[in-house]
Each structure stands twice: as C-alpha cells, then as structure tokens.
Amino acid sequence: MKKILFIAFVLCASNLFAQNIYQFTSLKHNFGKIKQGTPVTYVFAFKNTGAKPLIVEVATAECGCTTPDYPKEPVPKGKDGKIKVTFNAESAGTFSKKVTVKFANVDDPATLTIEGEVIAKK
DSSP states (O other), X not given: OHHHHHHHHHHHHXXXXXXXXXXXXOSEEEEEEEETTOOEEEEEEEEEOSSSOBOEEEEEESSTTEEEEOXXXXXXXXXXXXXXXXXXXXXXXXXXXXXXXXXXXXXXXXXXXXXXXXXXXX
C-alpha cells in the first residue's frame, strides 16, 4: 500500500513540475480610460523557466476586437518571450477581454486579461 501511495505521489508531483515551464510577469492589465477609435496595446512578458525551448502553439482572443501577436519561434530556456495584445477600442463602454495562450506540451493554457473603459468621442 505504501508503494502505491508513493508512486501516486511521484506521478502527481512530476506532473506539477512539468507544467511549471513558464512565468508571466502579469496576467492582467488595466488600460484605464482610453479614447474611442484609438487602438491600445499591452505586452505581456513571460520567461521560459523550463529545461527545453518553449513553443507557443497559439494565442487566441475571445473576440475580433482584440488581436494577440505571439512568438512563432521557440523561446530558448531561460529567455524571455512576449505576447503583444492590441484592443481596437471601437465601441464605447467598459471592457474585459481574455486571450488564451496554449504552450506545447502544457495541458492548461494561460489566460491573459485586458480591461478598461473606452470613452465615447465628443
């Protein structure tokens, strides 16, 4: 019984460590108040904390008003990468938009959030 528990613990622990191969400096950014019709951009920085090059498979936004740009080449171990997120600010009002970032060989994607308020043109 002790051997089975030990094996289960090792498998769970190795899975947790395998998932920790990147570190974002922040997962959320608030633009505050921005002018309608003026696109805004924020760059989410991350570090490859794994032992191998880190590949961003895809970064997708939940709507067409938000455009992510991500590295197409692998990020070497110990190096930094950037996900640039642009919001078009066409519609007045508050917003909160999510970008999902899927890394190769990582089960759970990262979720980045931008938010703020678009002030209508006068």
